[in-house]
Amino acid sequence: MKVYKTSEIKNIALVGGAKSGKTTMAEAMLMEGKMINRRGSIEDKNTVSDYKPIELEREHSVHSSLLHTLYDNKKINLIDVPGFADYVGETIAALNVCDTALLMINGQSGVEATTETAWRQTEKAGTPVVFAVNQMDHQGANFETAFNSIKDYFGDKATVVQYPVNTGEGFDTIIDLVLMKQLKFKDGGGEPEISDIPAAEADKAEALHLKLIENAAEGDEALMEKYFENDTLTIEEMREGLRLGLITRTIFPVMVSAAKHGIGVSRILDFISKSCPLPTDMPARKTTDGKEFGCKTDNPAALFIFKTSIEQHLGEVSFFKVYGGEITEGMDLVNPRTGNKERITQLFCLNGKNREKVSSVFAGDIAATIKLKDVRTGDSLMDPKNADSGFESFSIPDALFTVGIKAVNSADDEKLGALLNEMHKTDPSLEIEYSRELKQLLIKSQGEFHINTVKWYLTKANGLEVDIFTPKVPYRETITKIADASYRHKKQSGGSGQFGEVHLRIQPYTEDYKKPTDFPVRGTDVHDLPWGGKLIFNNCIVGGAIDARFMPAILKGIMERMTEGPLTGSYARDIIVYVYDGKMHPVDSNEISFKLAGRHAFSTAFKSANPKIMEPIYDVEIIVPEDMMGAVMTDLQGRRGIIMGMGSKGKNQIIKAKVPGAEMARYATSLSSITSGRGTFSLKFDQYQQVPSDVQDKLLKEYEESQEEED
Numbered sequence: 001m002k003v004y005k006t007s008e009i010k011n012i013a014l015v016g017g018a019k020s021g022k023t024t025m026a027e028a029m030l031m032e033g034k035m036i037n038r039r040g041s042i043e044d045k046n047t048v049s050d051y052k053p054i055e056l057e058r059e060h061s062v063h064s065s066l067l068h069t070l071y072d073n074k075k076i077n078l079i080d081v082p083g084f085a086d087y088v089g090e091t092i093a094a095l096n097v098c099d100t101a102l103l104m105i106n107g108q109s110g111v112e113a114t115t116e117t118a119w120r121q122t123e124k125a126g127t128p129v130v131f132a133v134n135q136m137d138h139q140g141a142n143f144e145t146a147f148n149s150i151k152d153y154f155g156d157k158a159t160v161v162q163y164p165v166n167t168g169e170g171f172d173t174i175i176d177l178v179l180m181k182q183l184k185f186k187d188g189g190g191e192p193e194i195s196d197i198p199a200a201e202a203d204k205a206e207a208l209h210l211k212l213i214e215n216a217a218e219g220d221e222a223l224m225e226k227y228f229e230n231d232t233l234t235i236e237e238m239r240e241g242l243r244l245g246l247i248t249r250t251i252f253p254v255m256v257s258a259a260k261h262g263i264g265v266s267r268i269l270d271f272i273s274k275s276c277p278l279p280t281d282m283p284a285r286k287t288t289d290g291k292e293f294g295c296k297t298d299n300p301a302a303l304f305i306f307k308t309s310i311e312q313h314l315g316e317v318s319f320f321k322v323y324g325g326e327i328t329e330g331m332d333l334v335n336p337r338t339g340n341k342e343r344i345t346q347l348f349c350l351n352g353k354n355r356e357k358v359s360s361v362f363a364g365d366i367a368a369t370i371k372l373k374d375v376r377t378g379d380s381l382m383d384p385k386n387a388d389s390g391f392e393s394f395s396i397p398d399a400l401f402t403v404g405i406k407a408v409n410s411a412d413d414e415k416l417g418a419l420l421n422e423m424h425k426t427d428p429s430l431e432i433e434y435s436r437e438l439k440q441l442l443i444k445s446q447g448e449f450h451i452n453t454v455k456w457y458l459t460k461a462n463g464l465e466v467d468i469f470t471p472k473v474p475y476r477e478t479i480t481k482i483a484d485a486s487y488r489h490k491k492q493s494g495g496s497g498q499f500g501e502v503h504l505r506i507q508p509y510t511e512d513y514k515k516p517t518d519f520p521v522r523g524t525d526v527h528d529l530p531w532g533g534k535l536i537f538n539n540c541i542v543g544g545a546i547d548a549r550f551m552p553a554i555l556k557g558i559m560e561r562m563t564e565g566p567l568t569g570s571y572a573r574d575i576i577v578y579v580y581d582g583k584m585h586p587v588d589s590n591e592i593s594f595k596l597a598g599r600h601a602f603s604t605a606f607k608s609a610n611p612k613i614m615e616p617i618y619d620v621e622i623i624v625p626e627d628m629m630g631a632v633m634t635d636l637q638g639r640r641g642i643i644m645g646m647g648s649k650g651k652n653q654i655i656k657a658k659v660p661g662a663e664m665a666r667y668a669t670s671l672s673s674i675t676s677g678r679g680t681f682s683l684k685f686d687q688y689q690q691v692p693s694d695v696q697d698k699l700l701k702e703y704e705e706s707q708e709e710e711d
């Protein structure tokens, strides 16, 4: 395949509302560029982009795919991402390497929840946005309503570049406000027939043309001056204004299409080719040591891996964008994360699963390679002479939905672990963690839909039966008053016996706690516990009642009980222990005896110190449309949530609340159903708090029952 230079490359992320027509648009663009000679469709399960079995079965995208087409002697790379909110990780990765987002809108519904999600990610990534109002051939499509919803949500920098003349069935005609011409397309696409704007459209077209010129001029002072001088801009000047405005996100052009029929598609490609930024137009990329690295062929070889996928017949494929130099087959690069050398053995340009070999890839271009030794998404490969640091990666969205998983047949545990790790590799927004505390394997994800995809791969693609369940809550235990206890461990069996006696006091830890006065504190060890909170261990022994050498054993016994609290087996925290008396036996005392004595004395004291169960509390921030506030607040109260504040953000309301983790397990699903998918939320661990007494009673009972079952 031909090698394209930096100045011949455009990188477009197809993002936006779920089912707005991104994959169909990609197919139509491939048709226009003659990359395919037959148009596939979602319904016929034969698009180039949605080729994975799960996508064919479900008739929607699940993974992003890399495609490319040709227009006007330019290679236009396309990353078609899935629109469902749970796959937002794919949108984030695509926006990280693309220089423009084509944000698709369903012309029947206007801005949807998933459109907002995609928009927010373009804001975070600073990516230029072109809107395409698609599906204009639908009876229910309405350009004005869709455009107004764009302006409502995303501001009046959204600017009409084209509008449809005959929306609905048979839609084929567009007014182009750059050319100031009418364009009529054939069903199937291709270049349009160009004619003058009919009289009936003249006033509307003129008014919108003026608005477009004004907005296009705003991006640049020189253009503004020209506009004031001449009262208009030439087509070339307008295109330059659009390009500059796109880069600075001061203009968001709005186009129209019916991708399924190829209508408008060649004009969108023309717009991409003439007005969308080149890779070199975009700000330099940051490296992990805080430097900036501009996308340039003159720079040392450098590439960034934004996606990893497992493909039939190929194995692991690494997708990358080149930021410096020209990457050629046989080149040796260095991965700054590992310090290892990696050889580029083969280079591919892709169209979904179809690949073409290419001998080299220039800065700005996106391609793929295989057989790298030890790389993962987010890694960089650099020229060996410039490999001190790689590129900063994109951030993975915080997990919103966690489940526990286990193989139905425990012989499959290892296979399950291996498959989940593979899935994490290809989708970093799925985190896999074995919780030693809960003794459960956890999957942290974006939502129930995401988990269903995991389940599909495990069961349907790999024949593995699994149980997916709500994971246990990591409770903590603590005490609320002072208590004393003693324990004598004594065993006489045959030869040498065991003897150890410990008297101790326990006290709740607070920052301003007061030491006891009835015995001296001779030594204090402060332990910051790995699960949060403190254990403060005090040696208060006088007169050699217990040898100093047995103190570590007593601490060990207490620590063991702290890791399996007496109430529910959860970790204990925030406790001060004073060992103030005891007894030894000249022959039988040993470490094990004191460990056991310490453990039992602690346990007894704990139970009489008014112990409490603590639960994790999360700071939750929820963004919802105003009319759904009431329903969301009522639901939060049912979850023992405490509202901390409210505010507004654009058209939406923000609710801040503190909610127990136990009540948040399925919140992603609940919020989505309360708000018809419009609500989004984030959550962050805040602190542990004592549970209300009714909850404590319930937990104690549950634990007792589970212990009886085990007995």
Ligand SMILES: Nc1nc2c(ncn2[C@@H]2O[C@H](COP(=O)(O)OP(=O)(O)OP(=O)(O)O)[C@@H](O)[C@H]2O)c(=O)[nH]1
Pocket (backbone or CB within 6 Å): 017, 018, 019, 020, 021, 022, 023, 024, 025, 041, 042, 043, 059, 060, 061, 062, 081, 082, 083, 084, 104, 134, 135, 136, 137, 138, 257, 258, 259, 260, 261
């Ligand atoms: N009538 C009509 N239908 C369209 C058009 N574009 C897409 N569709 C249909 O809309 C549905 C969704 O299209 P897709 O291309 O899968 O949309 P998508 O945005 O890729 O969807 P996700 O990847 O699941 O987010 C399919 O049934 C398409 O056939 C269009 O321009 N006109």
Ligand SMILES: [Mg+2]
Pocket (backbone or CB within 6 Å): 022, 023, 024, 050, 060, 061, 080, 081, 082, 083
């Ligand atoms: Mg799709």
